[in-house]
Amino acid sequence: MRKEALETQYLQVLQERVQLTTTEQAKFQRAQAGYQGECTFDRWSAELLTDCLDDVNLSYQGSRCQMDKLFVHGSDLYVIDVKNYNGAYSYQAGCWYYNGRVLAHNIFEQLTRAQDLLARCLSDQHVKLQVKSVLVFMDPRVQLDLTDPPAHIEIKSAADAYAWLVSLNQEKFAMVTPPWKQAVRHYEVPGYRPRQDLGDTPRRHYRHGIRCVHCGQFAMSQGRYAVTCQHCGTSEAKEHAYVRTICDYGVLFFKRDLRRRDLCEFFGEGYSERYLTFVLSKHFVSKGKRRARNFAYINKGIRFQYWFADKSDYFRKIQQRINWERQ
Structure with a gap:
């Protein structure tokens, strides 16, 4: 069972007992939508894949990253980033935009950093797998206009992602998969928490x-x-x-x-x-x-x-x- 992120759990319980601020409400709605998209991808993975890890948080030499899903196919270890966005998103000149406004975070940079960090972890543990990144947009209502996205990141719609998993499921490999899960867990840490809890706002x-x-x-x-x-x-x-x-x-x-x-x-x-x-x-x-x-x-x-x-x-x-x- 995929766990909700710690911040999502906090906001869920918080909204049951207090009136959320506008910022908290927007954050909670985004978190809920993201979790639903991840759970849908999980159902597909359970049907079509056998060797997965979900919601992985790693720390390596002072750097941290979070990955929605990891799985091995053949000699490749895939890092899956699931987004359940809707609305108009664009990527131009190294920046992401939502409805014309610049986003504070860069989805490609986050995924690239996770891929690089994971590759270093595997290398230190002598696990020979090629790390690849896939960005999946689950909501069919999303509108994407991507100019020169990074070549090392595959971008898929929900329909394309499901068809891709089906095709992977139909491919058979005789090779022995290296102990990649043990290597990854060597660097695993608890997930991110909010900076403040309710005790920090006593009034x-x-x-x-x-x-x-x-x-x-x-x-x-x-x-x-x-x-x-x-x-x-x-x-x-x-x-x-x-x-x-x-x-x-x-x-x-x-x-x-x-x-x-x-x-x-x-x-x-x-x-x-x-x-x-x-x-x-x-x-x-x-x-x-x-x-x-x-x-x-x-x-x-x-x-x-x-x-x-x-x-x-x-x-x-x-x-x-x-x-x-x-x-």
């Missing part, structure tokens, strides 16, 4: 409590084993709801460890500190001794579905029990 008020998974409201009533939305009637297993909300706190305050007093404030009035303590001790990893003054739990700063992906069966089963009890 920015947010909605407290558990958010309904169905309608997004915060009016929840608690029973022994479930919390129920007073707005739409949706019931969620209490344990699931508490863990999910703790993860939301972790995303918004990713610079902090998880501490009970901070989480009590995040949940707000009407929630059980005793049950919160139980959930923390059961599902989260502690830091230091429990009786220490600064005792806390490790904060991964990622959303529930990623943080507890290895416990998805457990949480699905406790939710099923709640649903059966309501029938």
Whole structure:
């Protein structure tokens, strides 16, 4: 499962609890569109390719880069950059333009830098593969006017990209693929995070409590084993709801460890500190001794579905029990 970028996760949870600024809203919409395009390309890759890595972040001699997808075909390692842009884009005299305005970032330069950095990583690990770059525009509504694009970067529409993957799938190679994934992972680092978390803007008020998974409201009533939305009637297993909300706190305050007093404030009035303590001790990893003054739990700063992906069966089963009890 492809994870949303850390910044996208932050903006997603942020917009559920505060009013986004105009800049944040635009950034979030772009991030969502990009993620959808990447997921579509992932589905094609799962159908037609077998040797891939997704959302790779590398650091090499002080330089960093992010790549949407890597895969090997024959003696070639492809760096795929997926864009889900729509609107009029042009490239002239080394600059990118959107609807006539110069873009702050150069797509070709970013992809070229990623290709060069990856080639150096492979060379240092003695992996002999030729690195190639492909830029894919997923939205059929995009309008491109590219004057003298770099010759080393292939540019494809969504339709062309799918046909290309089909053609690669039909080609068979007898050669043994070198251990390129191990070489790449030697330089892998966590993804980019925003510079600030919600704790850096203390005057920015947010909605407290558990958010309904169905309608997004915060009016929840608690029973022994479930919390129920007073707005739409949706019931969620209490344990699931508490863990999910703790993860939301972790995303918004990713610079902090998880501490009970901070989480009590995040949940707000009407929630059980005793049950919160139980959930923390059961599902989260502690830091230091429990009786220490600064005792806390490790904060991964990622959303529930990623943080507890290895416990998805457990949480699905406790939710099923709640649903059966309501029938």
